[in-house]
Amino acid sequence: MRYYKPITPYLFIAPMIGGLLLFRIGPILASVVISFTRWDIISDPIWLGLGNYQELFADDTFWRISGNTLLFVIAFVPGTMILGMAMALLVNRKLRGIAFFRGLYFMPYITSMVAVAIAWNWIFSRRFGLLNNLLLSIFGVETLQTLFATDRVPPAWLSDYPFVIASIVIVSVWKAAGFQMMVFLAGLQSVPQTLIEAARIDGANGWQVFRHITLPLISPVTFFVLIISIIDAFRTFEVTFTMTQGGRLSSGSTLAYGIYQNAFLWDRMGYGSAMAVVLVLIISALTFINFAARRRWVAQDVY
């Protein structure tokens, strides 16, 4: 039974569709067109065809920041997921004060990246920062040189490669882990207690229960966390802007920051768009792979 005109539902979704067209789908498509031009916004665009892409693939800086982005993703995604899971297992108990710890671990996630990154900048500061002073007083110069395999110690965490990538990974993992924990925790709490007890009676130890019961049962949640982490891993503008500003010779830059740099600092809308298109393709490919691989490890209809 219909109690409304066929047009009515479209009125409900009109604002959202407007936003989708103007600010999401439209720009993604427009990026492709702009990436074929040279455009400084002020004058009229000049058609280049594939010129920007040719330049991009011949540019060492592009390969460096793509490498940085890859490194970041490889470190960040497993890093937050493992840490988030560990924290979730830790706080998934009935102990006095556990709610306080949950709340505390989640806190970095809601705070502003800029504000906490500035605090980390101070910790990472080369001469007066806490980290290097701590490292020097524990290890001394020579041990540090062997440990980090470089003569330049203590390292400049915000400009020396690869330390600069390590820094932004540390801060990003530190900030995001609490979110992952909350999602994993919700998953863990939805696992029926009876299943775990049954396995226990059959003699399974803690690890076996986790590996063969908990983990398969929460696989849909793990999939969700994986997807969110990958999206997050490409959203590095804020951390790069605040901590490295790209770093010396782009040593601390990522694709997200490169887009900003080219388009808005150097007025190269076309070149920046070409980078954006590459990023769209990378994210689409990863998402596609994830959904294709989903059947292999994600349980269906477990609840």
Place this chain on the structure above:
Amino acid sequence: MATPSTLLRSPYPAASTFQSQATQAGRRAITYGLLIVFAVFTVFPFFWMVVTSFKSGNAIFELPPSFVPDKLFQPDMFDNYIEVLTRHNFIRYTINSFFVSTMTGIGQVITSSLAGFAFARLQFRGKNVLFGLLLFTAFFPTEVTIIPEFILGARVFDPLLEPIGGWMNTFAPLIVPSFMVGSFGTFLMREFFSTLPKELDEAAIIDGANVFRIYRSIYLPLSRPAMTTLFLLSFINNWNELLRPVLYISSREMQTVTMGLTTFQGEFESEWNLLLTGSIIAIVPLLVVYIFMQRYIVEGIATTGLKS
């Protein structure tokens, strides 16, 4: 964790209870130990922010760094705070952030609840395709759409809106895009609306209510928790947003607190005591919101994780 099963397994309940009490105490101690280790790592940057904010300009460059700030309990203890708030515009920045975040939060609730209602309860052509598209675009960060968005704003909206103040260097570009784009919000509201019993609208339809009235007077009042969650998450996200303010805002008095902080960092590079005071000022409103509204925020995140 092991109590019920150990009890059941053991042929000697009494002895086993005794043993499991001992191991339980040990386990509990280890758990608390780990909890505290993680807590220290989580809190340390915040702690260090607070310590540094009570130091003087000379004390921050002392080696080794001191954990007790020199201004602590001195008459000039809050000088850094007063200086940052008044001389460096942070009161203005905070007001701007409040305005922008509140408006986007309200916008998100309106747009997402309308769309969420349609996706949950109404039938229309292209419904699945549109919903799929909406979720698909959620995969791409703002960085990949920002260039065309900026060009659209600078070349189309700005001249078009000239009579009412334009687009560039106003709050509009900070509010309108996140007002209208709400993949997460639409998803959240759709999930919530789907859990409400359908009999509700059937009774109203028989009484002759139209579809907008059903949305307004049945669904909206019932979805207050979901709307609160959405408002808060959107508020927090927009408070922390950096890219759009950096691109669109050029005058100092229009900056949000997040952007103001980066400007401040550029100008006072090595005055860490003042910088970290600014950081604290930028996150205190969020912490207050978080402490009082924690339940809504956490539940919202937990539901999305389970439902998707």
